[in-house]
Amino acid sequence: MLNIKKPALLLNSDICKRNIHAMAAKAHEQKVVFRPHFKTHQSAIISEWFREEGVTTITVSSVSMAQYFAQHGWKDITIALPVNLLEIEEINLLAAKINLHLLIESVETAAFLTEKLIAACGFFIKIDTGYHRTGIDVSNVVLISKVLEASKSPKLHFDGFLTHSGNAYHAKDKQELINIQHYASENLLRLKKNYLSQYPECIISVGDTPTCSQMPVLPGIDEIRPGNFVFFDVMQFILGSCTLEEIAVALVCPVVAIHHNRQEAVIYGGAVHLSKEQALLPPDPEPVYGLAVKWDRKNWDTTTVLGKVSSLSQEHGILSLTQTGCNLKPGDLVAVLPVHSCLTASLMKEYLTLDGEVIETMNS
Amino acid sequence: MLNIKKPALLLNSDICKRNIHAMAAKAHEQKVVFRPHFKTHQSAIISEWFREEGVTTITVSSVSMAQYFAQHGWKDITIALPVNLLEIEEINLLAAKINLHLLIESVETAAFLTEKLIAACGFFIKIDTGYHRTGIDVSNVVLISKVLEASKSPKLHFDGFLTHSGNAYHAKDKQELINIQHYASENLLRLKKNYLSQYPECIISVGDTPTCSQMPVLPGIDEIRPGNFVFFDVMQFILGSCTLEEIAVALVCPVVAIHHNRQEAVIYGGAVHLSKEQALLPPDPEPVYGLAVKWDRKNWDTTTVLGKVSSLSQEHGILSLTQTGCNLKPGDLVAVLPVHSCLTASLMKEYLTLDGEVIETMNS
Numbered sequence: 138m139l140n141i142k143k144p145a146l147l148l149n150s151d152i153c154k155r156n157i158h159a160m161a162a163k164a165h166e167q168k169v170v171f172r173p174h175f176k177t178h179q180s181a182i183i184s185e186w187f188r189e190e191g192v193t194t195i196t197v198s199s200v201s202m203a204q205y206f207a208q209h210g211w212k213d214i215t216i217a218l219p220v221n222l223l224e225i226e227e228i229n230l231l232a233a234k235i236n237l238h239l240l241i242e243s244v245e246t247a248a249f250l251t252e253k254l255i256a257a258c259g260f261f262i263k264i265d266t267g268y269h270r271t272g273i274d275v276s277n278v279v280l281i282s283k284v285l286e287a288s289k290s291p292k293l294h295f296d297g298f299l300t301h302s303g304n305a306y307h308a309k310d311k312q313e314l315i316n317i318q319h320y321a322s323e324n325l326l327r328l329k330k331n332y333l334s335q336y337p338e339c340i341i342s343v344g345d346t347p348t349c350s351q352m353p354v355l356p357g358i359d360e361i362r363p364g365n366f367v368f369f370d371v372m373q374f375i376l377g378s379c380t381l382e383e384i385a386v387a388l389v390c391p392v393v394a395i396h397h398n399r400q401e402a403v404i405y406g407g408a409v410h411l412s413k414e415q416a417l418l419p420p421d422p423e424p425v426y427g428l429a430v431k432w433d434r435k436n437w438d439t440t441t442v443l444g445k446v447s448s449l450s451q452e453h454g455i456l457s458l459t460q461t462g463c464n465l466k467p468g469d470l471v472a473v474l475p476v477h478s479c480l481t482a483s484l485m486k487e488y489l490t491l492d493g494e495v496i497e498t499m500n501s
Numbered sequence: 502m503l504n505i506k507k508p509a510l511l512l513n514s515d516i517c518k519r520n521i522h523a524m525a526a527k528a529h530e531q532k533v534v535f536r537p538h539f540k541t542h543q544s545a546i547i548s549e550w551f552r553e554e555g556v557t558t559i560t561v562s563s564v565s566m567a568q569y570f571a572q573h574g575w576k577d578i579t580i581a582l583p584v585n586l587l588e589i590e591e592i593n594l595l596a597a598k599i600n601l602h603l604l605i606e607s608v609e610t611a612a613f614l615t616e617k618l619i620a621a622c623g624f625f626i627k628i629d630t631g632y633h634r635t636g637i638d639v640s641n642v643v644l645i646s647k648v649l650e651a652s653k654s655p656k657l658h659f660d661g662f663l664t665h666s667g668n669a670y671h672a673k674d675k676q677e678l679i680n681i682q683h684y685a686s687e688n689l690l691r692l693k694k695n696y697l698s699q700y701p702e703c704i705i706s707v708g709d710t711p712t713c714s715q716m717p718v719l720p721g722i723d724e725i726r727p728g729n730f731v732f733f734d735v736m737q738f739i740l741g742s743c744t745l746e747e748i749a750v751a752l753v754c755p756v757v758a759i760h761h762n763r764q765e766a767v768i769y770g771g772a773v774h775l776s777k778e779q780a781l782l783p784p785d786p787e788p789v790y791g792l793a794v795k796w797d798r799k800n801w802d803t804t805t806v807l808g809k810v811s812s813l814s815q816e817h818g819i820l821s822l823t824q825t826g827c828n829l830k831p832g833d834l835v836a837v838l839p840v841h842s843c844l845t846a847s848l849m850k851e852y853l854t855l856d857g858e859v860i861e862t863m864n865s
């Protein structure tokens with residue numbers, strides 16, 4: 138029985154390990170390199186659970202995160218953010234120690250690295266296959282060739298083409314998700330074919346949890362980089378990537394007030410714990426910030442939904458209660474399944490397992 | 502010249518001290534108690550700047566925050582969140598050391614405290630004057646009387662009625678803001694009059710930055726509790742509470758990519774730095790997550806707007822660039838004025854002053 142007094146991020150390690158195993162097994166079966174994104178958990182302890190599944194290659198989203206995991210024995214790391222030129226010193230130190238892979242998407246960055254890199258590095262060209270956040274448009278072979286030209290250096294090794302289909306998060310249905318995946322794959326394959334004679338070892342790296350969890354990997358893809366699947370969350374549930382039972386984390390929060398007249402509870406648990414990420418949970422037209430389920434002081438129970446988090450202040454949350462939720466009273470605890478577990482985990486800085494063990498992260 | 506390599510929350514301490522002075526002076530002139538909310542800065546060092554203005558009474562949003570400021574010499578603290586009964590031990594320890602004030606809004610909580618409090622405490626009844634987040638409706642005198650009845654204990658001293666007009670943040674214009682302030686004030690005054698013979702010392706406490714910064718305090722109000730004004734932010738600018746020049750914090754971020762074809766830049770700086778708080782900045786119909794201005798490595802310049810943050814991932818942000826912003830290149834830095842400085846400050850955990858001094862917070 139856990140003695141929780143204030144918001145705590147509970148981790149069901151059995152579910153988490155099952156999620157890791159399932160994705161590792163899928164990558165293994167489909168014969169692709171598994172390079173999970175560690176931005177979701179940011180924890181050396183959880184990273185060991187990946188190692189137990191044979192994982193040796195990982196993805197991170199900052200130089201700081203690469204430093205942290207390198208310190209914890211990870212030797213092959215892709216930093217999946219366009220290179221921050223201001224951290225060239227830190228990049229050189231890392232590249233001297235591990236197999237580091239960077240993302241390049243401009244001639245300026247390629248020229249800068251060609252000049253400033255001391256240790257050898259791999260690099261991917263970041264390709265935009267429809268998300269339009271960043272990367273070179275998949276059709277822009279002129280720019281891609283220029284970047285490859287500007288990257289010619291004994292210190293830079295071309296790894297291949299990398300994309301993140303973040304637009305998968307906006308897919309209206311499974312067919313649209315399939316279309317997004319196929320569009321990315323077909324265009325990346327065509328690109329690879331263009332450059333294969335020059336760069337026979339270049340690969341294609343893709344990765345987002347919706348497609349990696351819902352679909353088989355398409356032929357020709359060499360590497361997948363999903364991250365969120367380690368915990369999943371309400372957003373992935375809405376997208377069809379997981380069941381509620383597969384969500385591995387929940388924010389346990391005290392109830393501090395009940396308003397029966399409007400079927401609402403106030404919880405101690407706000408934007409500084411959950412993040413203000415919101416999602417639409419049809420048929421409800423209003424966005425939610427989390428889904429509150431029963432917490433029996435040992436585990437949470439997704440079959441007993443107590444309410445949805447309908448608004449968030451800095452430290453408060455408002456639950457719109459279900460019929461069952463109306464029995465809550467001040468001093469009770471609820472478990473809130475987060476909308477976006479990556480952000481909630483980053484905010485909470487540590488996990489508490491159901492056995493009461495504290496699991497630290499790089500933010501602890 | 503500051504050597505910033507990754508997202509850092511810069512604090513202009515001159516602006517911050519001016520903001521503190523202005524609000525302290527206003528409270529002094531209008532003869533109301535100034536009990537600033539410290540949830541915005543969460544820093545013992547910044548709290549000293551309030552002490553220099555004669556402030557001795559403060560507001561916080563959690564027991565943990567009350568513990569932190571009590572450790573730093575603050576002796577009169579209101580915890581402006583309905584009491585978390587699960588932290589009764591911590592509350593008793595605090596109440597034994599300082600003048601602690603709690604918020605009660607139910608008979609259950611009153612009865613619990615009457616039974617469990619060891620040290621003496623003050624309490625406010627939390628009143629809902631239109632925000633509908635929490636509190637007892639201002640017209641519900643039956644429940645208010647019941648709570649007062651259930652709170653009769655030598656350990657509990659009734660301080661008065663407290664409200665937070667969070668609906669001020671949704672006011673369409675100045676007239677609506679005035680209406681919100683007047684509605685709250687008139688109803689609280691009527692309430693106080695009802696109970697004044699029984700509780701001659703009871704006071705009325707109000708507080709939110711939009712009304713406290715834009716309007717005179719209305720007659721009969723005894724105490725104000727604004728918090729955000731210490732830094733202000735883009736949301737307060739939109740609401741008319743401050744000018745852009747009065748915003749005291751900015752997140753300095755490296756530019757990592759430019760997409761000239763769509764007038765966008767990618768910055769290293771995302772939801773884990775700024776928070777996903779968004780606001781509408783008319784006439785633009787799309788929400789923004791921050792406003793990027795020029796950073797000359799010594800200070801930011803609000804007269805040179807480089808773009809708005811139009812979307813945020815975990816560690817990335819997308820800037821929709823102005824004409825001037827189109828001159829940015831990878832390796833440059835920009836200063837992003839946050840939409841909600843309280844959340845950005847909480848995420849960043851520390852400040853860097855323009856003199857290069859690190860200012861810690863309770864989250865450092």
